[in-house]
Amino acid sequence: MSRHDEIRQEMLRRINDGEWPVGSDIPHEMVLTEEFGAARGTVRRALSTLVEQGLIERRKRAGSRVVGQTSQTSKLHIPLIREEIESRGHAYSYRLLEREVKPGLHGIGTRNGLLWVRCLHLADGAPFQLEHRTINLDTLPQAAEQPFRVTGPNEWLVREVPATRVITRISAAAAEAEIAEILAVPEHAPLLIVSRETFMGEAHLTEARLSHPAEQYQVTTLSI
CATH class of the missing domain: 1.10.10.10 (Winged helix-like DNA-binding domain superfamily/Winged helix DNA-binding domain)
Structure with a gap:
C-alpha cells in the first residue's frame, strides 16, 4: 500500500x-x-x-x-446475507471460490486494478447465494489485504465502508451450466439476480451480482 x-x-x-x-x-x-x-x-x-x-x-x-452524511447513510441499508439466512432459522456458512486482482475497466480501478471475488453463501449446508463481486482498488486499496477466506466481502464492506449511494437492480435468468452446478440446481433453472453498485460520494466502490435459486429468495420492501 x-x-x-x-x-x-x-x-x-x-x-x-x-x-x-x-x-x-x-x-x-x-x-x-x-x-x-x-x-x-x-x-x-x-x-x-x-x-x-x-x-x-x-x-x-x-x-x-x-x-x-448522517441523513443519507441512516436511510441506506445494505443487507447482510448472514443475517438474512439466520433470520430464517438456518445455519449460515461461507465458501470462497475464487479471488483475483484484475486490470481496471472503463475508468474504474485503472490505477490499482479490481479485486474480483466469487464466493458462495449456504443455508444449512445448501447453496443459497452465489456472489460475484468486483471491488475498486483505487477507492478501496485496503481491500487488497483482505483474504476473504473466512468472511465474505459483503460483511467487510458493510462494516468498514460508509457507502452513501446504492443502485440495486433485480432481474431473472436461467442458470447456465457452471452456475447451476455451484447452486445445485438443474441447468436452465430459474434464478433471481440482484445486481448492486455502491458509491461513496461520486467514487465507485463495488459492483456485485448475487444469484439465488428462485424458489429460495424473496424481496421485501418497506415504504415510509
Missing part, C-alpha cells in the same frame, strides 16, 4: 470510529504532515481522496471538516 493510501486509511478509521466526528475540523495539513512524518503533498493527496469520496469538505480560509 502506498504511503498516501496508508494515511487515507487512518483518516477514514478516525472518521468511522468517531475520533473525527461529523462537523469537526480536520487538523491543518502541516499538523498532519508532522504527525504522519510524510511530505505535505502526500497528506494533501490523502485528504483529496476523502474529499472526492464525499467525507471531507474543504472551506476557503477555514480549513477542512468532516461532512455530515
Whole structure:
C-alpha cells in the first residue's frame, strides 16, 4: 500500500470510529504532515481522496471538516446475507471460490486494478447465494489485504465502508451450466439476480451480482 493510501486509511478509521466526528475540523495539513512524518503533498493527496469520496469538505480560509452524511447513510441499508439466512432459522456458512486482482475497466480501478471475488453463501449446508463481486482498488486499496477466506466481502464492506449511494437492480435468468452446478440446481433453472453498485460520494466502490435459486429468495420492501 502506498504511503498516501496508508494515511487515507487512518483518516477514514478516525472518521468511522468517531475520533473525527461529523462537523469537526480536520487538523491543518502541516499538523498532519508532522504527525504522519510524510511530505505535505502526500497528506494533501490523502485528504483529496476523502474529499472526492464525499467525507471531507474543504472551506476557503477555514480549513477542512468532516461532512455530515448522517441523513443519507441512516436511510441506506445494505443487507447482510448472514443475517438474512439466520433470520430464517438456518445455519449460515461461507465458501470462497475464487479471488483475483484484475486490470481496471472503463475508468474504474485503472490505477490499482479490481479485486474480483466469487464466493458462495449456504443455508444449512445448501447453496443459497452465489456472489460475484468486483471491488475498486483505487477507492478501496485496503481491500487488497483482505483474504476473504473466512468472511465474505459483503460483511467487510458493510462494516468498514460508509457507502452513501446504492443502485440495486433485480432481474431473472436461467442458470447456465457452471452456475447451476455451484447452486445445485438443474441447468436452465430459474434464478433471481440482484445486481448492486455502491458509491461513496461520486467514487465507485463495488459492483456485485448475487444469484439465488428462485424458489429460495424473496424481496421485501418497506415504504415510509
